[in-house]
Amino acid sequence: xxxxxxxxxxxxxxxxxxxxxxxxxxxxxxxxxxxxxxxxxxxxxxxxxxxxxxxxxxxxxxxxxxxxxxxxxxxxxxxxxxxxxxxxxxxxxxxxxxxxxxxxxxxxxxxxxxxxxxxxxxxxxxxxxxxxxxxxxxxxxxxxxxxxxxxxxxxxxxxxxxxxxxxxxxxxxxxxxxxxxxxxxxxxxxxxxxxxxxxxxxxxxxxxxxxxxxxxxxxxxxxxxxxxxxxxxxxxxxxxxxxxxxxxxxxxxxxxxxxxxxxx
Amino acid sequence: xxxxxxxxxxxxxxxxxxxxxxxxxxxxxxxxxxxxxxxxxxxxxxxxxxxxxxxxxxxxxxxxxxxxxxxxxxxxxxxxxxxxxxxxxxxxxxxxxxxxxxxxxxxxxxxxxxxxxxxxxxxxxxxxxxxxxxxxxxxxxxxxxxxxxxxxxxxxxxxxxxxxxxxxxxxxxxxxxxxxxxxxxxxxxxxxxxxxxxxxxxxxxxxxxxxxxxxx
Numbered sequence: 001x002x003x004x005x006x007x008x009x010x011x012x013x014x015x016x017x018x019x020x021x022x023x024x025x026x027x028x029x030x031x032x033x034x035x036x037x038x039x040x041x042x043x044x045x046x047x048x049x050x051x052x053x054x055x056x057x058x059x060x061x062x063x064x065x066x067x068x069x070x071x072x073x074x075x076x077x078x079x080x081x082x083x084x085x086x087x088x089x090x091x092x093x094x095x096x097x098x099x100x101x102x103x104x105x106x107x108x109x110x111x112x113x114x115x116x117x118x119x120x121x122x123x124x125x126x127x128x129x130x131x132x133x134x135x136x137x138x139x140x141x142x143x144x145x146x147x148x149x150x151x152x153x154x155x156x157x158x159x160x161x162x163x164x165x166x167x168x169x170x171x172x173x174x175x176x177x178x179x180x181x182x183x184x185x186x187x188x189x190x191x192x193x194x195x196x197x198x199x200x201x202x203x204x205x206x207x208x209x210x211x212x213x214x215x216x217x218x219x220x221x222x223x224x225x226x227x228x229x230x231x232x233x234x235x236x237x238x239x240x241x242x243x244x245x246x247x248x249x250x251x252x253x254x255x256x257x258x259x260x261x262x263x264x
Numbered sequence: 265x266x267x268x269x270x271x272x273x274x275x276x277x278x279x280x281x282x283x284x285x286x287x288x289x290x291x292x293x294x295x296x297x298x299x300x301x302x303x304x305x306x307x308x309x310x311x312x313x314x315x316x317x318x319x320x321x322x323x324x325x326x327x328x329x330x331x332x333x334x335x336x337x338x339x340x341x342x343x344x345x346x347x348x349x350x351x352x353x354x355x356x357x358x359x360x361x362x363x364x365x366x367x368x369x370x371x372x373x374x375x376x377x378x379x380x381x382x383x384x385x386x387x388x389x390x391x392x393x394x395x396x397x398x399x400x401x402x403x404x405x406x407x408x409x410x411x412x413x414x415x416x417x418x419x420x421x422x423x424x425x426x427x428x429x430x431x432x433x434x435x436x437x438x439x440x441x442x443x444x445x446x447x448x449x450x451x452x453x454x455x456x457x458x459x460x461x462x463x464x465x466x467x468x469x470x471x472x473x474x475x476x477x478x479x480x
Contacts, residue, residue, distance in 0.1 A: 003395070005391045005395070008387070008390050008391045008394055009387045009390075009391065011390075012386060012387050012390045013387075016386070026420035026421055026424055027420060027423070027424070028420045029420070029423055029430065031434075057378075058374060058375045058378040058379065059378050059379060059381075059382040061375055061378075061379055062379055062383075090317075093361060094361060094367060094370050094371070097361075097362060097367070098367070098371065120310055121310065121313035121314050121316070121317060122309050122310050122312075122313030125306050125309035125310065125313070126306070126309065126310045126313070128306055129303060129306035129307050129309075129310065132299075132302075132303055132306070133303050136303045136304070136306065136307045137307055137310055143362070183291075194418065198437060198441050198442075198445060199445055199449075201437060201438065201441070201442055201445070202442055202445045202446050202449055205438065205442055214418065215418075217418050217419070236419070236420055237420075239418075239419055240419040240420050240421035241421070242386070242390070243415045243416075243418070243419050243421075244419070244421050245390075246389075246390050246393055246394070246415070247412050247415060247416070249390070249393070249394045250393055250394055250397050250408065250412075253394045253395070253397070253398075254397070254398060254399050254408075257398055257399075258399075
């Protein structure tokens with residue numbers, strides 16, 4: 001008898017949909033990689049400068065937008081300065097602007113405590129140039145203001161001026177590690193999608209990065225850490241039930257396979 | 265050698281060699297003039313990459329327009345692509361991407377469509393897993409058990425079922441996974457160095473896109 005795949009589609013639809021409509025509220029434990037990023041931002045001394053790159057593709061939005069929002073919320077609540085820019089994707093300026101529009105700058109003043117420099121195409125080469133001499137790449141910010149008129153940018157000449165470098169990426173770890181972390185020994189942390197998380201662990205375990213957020217799970221953990229549950233925390237029940245269903249269905253399919261083989 | 269052949273092959277090779285050596289030297293030699301030249305070369309790349317986006321758009325339009333002009337199967341999809349590309353580009357240039365309407369269209373059309381296509385993978389992955397993950401031999405068994413443990417580690421339900429499950433899944437990620445991943449990363453790094461050296465020395469010429477006659 002041939003099994004109709006559409007039953008699986010229906011089951012997946014229900015396992016995603018029902019927990020979203022009726023949340024179970026399973027507790028989310030905080031993993032060390034998430035705690036690492038949270039602590040790195042939380043422990044930055046007053047007056048530190050943090051780089052924040054919200055630098056992912058639109059396809060990663062369900063996982064990376066909630067974690068970017070949570071990290072941004074934490075960053076603007078700290079007595080630090082924030083420089084935002086992006087090098088990976090053309091989607092980045094729109095996501096960054098959306099987060100700024102929704103959350104604002106908190107108690108920070110644009111130009112003095114926080115700036116958004118925009119998108120620079122070419123990935124690794126502009127990252128290297130930016131790290132070496134910010135002014136070789138940037139002359140105006142994302143809103144067209146010359147950076148000479150932005151007080152914060154007078155304190156930023158190269159990557160060496162940053163105390164922490166955080167990037168939300170769909171998987172572009174290496175250019176940042178190669179051009180920023182390794183030559184300038186900057187503390188670095190990434191937020192990424194779940195499929196890219198195992199690769200990022202290589203750099204976490206080697207000590208090259210201090211934190212790593214794991215997709216929707218990492219975003220949910222971060223939302224809980226900053227006491228601001230959002231869409232990621234809400235989506236964890238759906239992810240739990242769907243993945244449990246897949247595990248149970250695979251076990252069931254194997255049991256059926258063996259029982260049929262035994263009969264033959 | 266004809267002048268055109270020299271232009272097409274030798275000049276790019278010389279430029280690649282000079283810029284490659286300059287960039288590599290910049291990492292090892294603390295010399296202000298050299299570092300200034302390297303910085304300038306790197307900022308050129310940002311400009312060239314900007315132009316590359318434009319060339320990409322022109323190439324895309326040429327291909328799409330040809331399909332519309334020759335009325336190939338599904339040509340209306342190509343026409344739709346050209347229209348939306350033209351509209352969003354012109355709109356983005358005139359009103360800038362900070363325009364609320366531009367942003368509204370992006371977040372309410374582009375993002376949901378992209379995410380939906382990606383989200384469909386959940387259904388296909390579930391179906392593929394159920395239909396193809398069979399315990400036929402030890403290798404398949406190891407993969408099945410490892411996949412289940414990592415999945416249970418990633419979801420809150422894992423800890424709710426048994427508090428040690430996340431630790432076991434974490435072990436799979438931290439040891440067998442990392443051992444293999446690190447090997448891959450080191451292998452890629454060595455490969456990148458090898459390709460870089462070959463490119464600087466002119467042995468790697470694929471980027472020149474030479475014709476058969478020019479390669480000789």
